[in-house]
Amino acid sequence: MISHKGKSIKLILIVLLYVFVSGDAEVRCIESEREALLSFKNGLIDEYDVLSSWQSKECCKWHGVECSSTTGHVTTLQLSGLDHDGVLKGDVRSSLLELHHLNRLDLSLNDFGGIPIPEFIGSMKQLQHLSLSGSKFAGSIPPQLGNLTNLHSLDLSYNSLSSTSLSILAPVFESLEILDLSYNQLNGCIPDPSAFSSLKELHLLKNNFTGSIPSSIGQLSELQVLDLSYNSLEGLVSESHFSKLDKLKTLDLSFNALILDTAPDWSPPFQLESISLGGCDVGPYFPKWIQTQRNLYSLDLRRANITDEAPRWLWSTLSLLTNLDLSDNRISGAIPNLSSTSIRYMVLSNNQFSGPIPLFSTVASDIQLSGNMLSGSILSICKTSNEHLRTLVLSNNQLSGEVPNCWENTPNLQSLDLLTTVFRVKFLALWAT
Structure with missing residues (x-):
């Protein structure tokens, strides 16, 4: 039979063990x-x-x-x-x-x-x-x-x-x-x-x-x-x-x-x-x-x-x-369709890329292609919607035609650089409307 004193000691030990295990000891x-x-x-x-x-x-x-x-x-x-x-x-x-x-x-x-x-x-x-x-x-x-x-x-x-x-x-x-x-x-x-x-x-x-x-x-x-x-x-x-x-x-x-x-x-x-x-x-x-x-x-x-x-x-x-x-660099060749890629930031400026402007990924935010030999129109940028695109630089290429009125496809575009008088005037007119 356990004495009253023994029970007290046992109770104290149980309390101390609980405090230790529960982490309440400060x-x-x-x-x-x-x-x-x-x-x-x-x-x-x-x-x-x-x-x-x-x-x-x-x-x-x-x-x-x-x-x-x-x-x-x-x-x-x-x-x-x-x-x-x-x-x-x-x-x-x-x-x-x-x-x-x-x-x-x-x-x-x-x-x-x-x-x-x-x-x-x-x-x-x-x-x-x-x-x-x-x-x-x-x-x-x-x-x-x-x-x-x-x-x-x-x-x-x-x-x-x-x-x-x-x-x-x-x-x-x-x-x-x-x-x-x-x-x-x-x-x-x-x-x-x-x-x-x-x-x-x-x-x-x-x-x-x-x-x-x-x-x-x-x-x-x-x-x-x-x-x-x-x-x-x-x-x-x-x-x-x-x-x-x-x-x-x-x-x-x-x-x-x-x-x-x-x-x-x-x-x-x-x-x-x-x-x-x-x-x-x-x-x-x-x-x-x-x-x-x-x-x-x-x-x-x-x-x-x-x-x-x-x-x-x-x-x-x-x-x-x-x-x-x-x-x-002096990298040449055509840029293929990039619509299925994950590219967000692409800088290919000052090379020798040729051919048309490619389709970009819908997650692209910054595309810089200036100083190449790209040709044709820029209508391809109208073919996909891109709410992420903020910067598009196409200056110093061999592009022609008019700037299309499709900027609702790129509502967050902040900078478009074409460095061509015809493009620039028409773009500003469209932007003003």
Whole structure:
């Protein structure tokens, strides 16, 4: 027979178990971490009262603060400008070092007025995710960030960082999955990427990197996104640069002095969704390997030195294609009926396309065909209704005839460029009515 005392103990245990399972047990903020957060707040200029909730005793309920449900330690400080109205200014105080269990720090999209990235952040070795993107940091990347050997993602994009060799980050390369240094003024060569064994995304666009792309980048078997666009890179890009990139989805090498050097029968290991090689030397022939890419929705080959006839497979096999830019080449041939395609944005300007204006997709919104040798009338634009079409550029072709009165088929058309006096006058008259 269970005694009255034994029943009481059993009842208490049941209640405690219920509270634990139901999640009603309230996690309490650790006082030393609360004080560290308040010290950090005191270094900030909070003109928009972003941190107005940072007053109560329970810091785990403050805006941008997350705590462990079991220990109460602060694990996340999420103060991105995306998450609140207004920006934070001021200084980033070293009291954050007291948050020994912090693994995610996001101060992106704030305004720190051109101060350097604080060196003490390199001592927060438990960090797994660090984002300082778009917060107006300047100067060099502190070498102390190389101590963050547990980092999975590092985002320093959209700042004014300069004159830094990426070799200072070498110790963190092995753990990194995402590295975004885009939109800065970084220079020097791209380091040997073979150390990035876990890297899934590499964003280095809009910097001043020089030299060639190391062929060892082709060994990054986990890589899904490679964006090196708008730098000063040069040299050959061969099949070895892609040898093990079977998971690659996005490739952007545009506007570098790069020469694509692949065999005509090359079959790449990847299935890309987006290809951007504008401004690179891809020609003179249209790259045949692109026809193997069955998941492609965006293709940018503008200014790619292509002097060739557009292959038939371009229009027939790339069924998912929504964005196509082949402008500023010397591509010839006729443009087929595109009414059954998914193309929304198509720029074929300044080429040698000939024949009549094709039928467009009913989802097309921006069509630019200027500077070609298209001929005949523009009556084809009347044959389908398109409420999405906003821009239609047909200037500098060999078109003739009158502008038809069928604009009710394109009720959202905002810009029609024919650059022909007869067309322009008649169009304006119709528009006025």
